[in-house]
Amino acid sequence: MSSPEKNLAYWQAHAQALQIESRAFIDGHYAPAQTEETFECRSPIDGELLCEVAQCGQADVDLAVAAGRRSFEAGVWAGLHPRQRKKVLRKFAELIRLHNDELALLESLDMGKPINDATRGDVPGAAQCIEWYAEAIDKWPGEVAPCDHNILGLITREPVGVVACVVPWNFPILMASWKIAPALATGNSVILKPSEKSPLTAIRLAGLARDAGIPAGVFNVLTGDGRVGEALALHGDVDCIAFTGSTAVGKRIMQCAGQSNLKRVWLELGGKSANIVLADCPDLDRAAQAAAGAICYNMGEMCTAGSRLLVQRAIKDQFVERVRAEMATWQPAHPLDPATGMGAIVDDIQLKRVLGYIEAGKQEGATLVLGGQQTRADTGGYYVEPTIFQVSDPNIRIAREEIFGPVLSIIEFDTLDEAIAIANRSDYGLGAAIWTADLVTAHTAARRLRAGTVWVNCYEEGSDMNFPFGGYKQSGNGRDKSLHAMEKYTELKSTVVKLG
Known part of the structure; x- marks a missing residue:
């Protein structure tokens, strides 16, 4: 039997039947906020209430960061052979493609995006991004430094540790993929914080990541307002924070990093092109x-x-x-x-x-x-x-x-x-x-x-994906996309070996 035409009536019917997950995802499972506080998620299409989403707080941030640190130190992801991480991330991309319509519908209902843009652009683009970085994992070698004949100089990159990715509401799933894909590919544990204006696809991504085989604690999603992002920026056990959003908030994140542990800060901010x-x-x-x-x-x-x-x-x-x-x-x-x-x-x-x-x-x-x-x-x-x-x-x-x-x-x-x-x-x-x-x-x-x-x-x-994305001046620093993005989520190490 041929599939029904995907017209307005088709999408409205599927919207009515959609089961929306609205809890945070910490250490491999969905859970409400520790305080059980929630906030309303309303559709800009008609102002109707979609669901009540978990409003995370400091306790949830601490749990997610602890899960990220534990999984990183245990090496359940960072310690895998690059080919194994590649296999899991390719499966993650495949699951996103299999759930294309569901994710696109969530995106459209949540932030008002035209359904064709979501089905043909944003969701496939997210899958492509994750697949692209999966393929890059075992093709990103280190270096051997030219030095004295009795010295072996190795230049290698190691995952930075626990990475917080704070993403905007305008391209929720696509911007998330631009950050989580290189961060995961390079072996980090990740905490994704979506905007409270459009959190639904990020929440759903967590379940697909688990189904793909990403270990518990390696990929977490914290929902809530700017207090969650600030708590991550201030947290002393977050090693890196990558943010896309307004210049004003980006400046605040840099201040928080300086007040805490001087974590790496990467910002993609505003524009007036x-x-x-x-x-x-x-x-x-x-x-x-x-x-x-x-x-x-x-x-x-x-x-x-x-x-x-x-x-x-x-x-x-x-x-x-x-x-x-x-x-x-x-x-x-x-x-x-x-x-x-x-x-x-x-x-x-x-x-x-x-x-x-x-x-x-x-x-x-x-x-x-x-x-x-x-x-x-x-x-x-x-x-x-x-x-x-x-x-x-x-x-x-x-x-x-x-x-x-x-x-x-x-x-x-x-x-x-x-x-x-x-x-x-x-x-x-x-x-x-x-x-x-x-x-x-x-x-x-x-x-x-x-x-x-x-x-x-x-x-x-x-x-x-080969083109780096980012800006000059108050449009931020660092770059999303391309192999250059992988540099943001790694530490550069020099190893000097005396030969005899």
């Missing part, structure tokens, strides 16, 4: 489509969102019209409808933040070109129209601060030097793009743009 379109752009229609997607995909809730669109004066009017027409097609709709391109803002707090920035743009003199309103309020959910402002002063708030919503600032410029100066005049340096038909201009601009990733004649292309 500049998308520069020169008059010689080889394809204005494609550039307009990319510009719209760069701010509307995932409801604009992306640290790499192309929220500043810099357009050369000679083509500004015609290009703005192209972008306006493209963004008008990104109207919010029901996230469980496979035809939906833009879903719901994650919660009421974020909705008010986005609407507040839109109001600030109007007050600061920016010209509203498109959108600017809340929509679908009758559903009980949180939706915002795709919004465009033309901005004459690149220093106003909407053109300078990270909004995390579908709000685009269009800024006019005359010369490439001016565009690069505007692009670099930011606290952030995560992403940037340049559109030009001139190869020399493309290379020159890419070198001058102070960003961790620069796209040429595209935006958000290159999701391949």
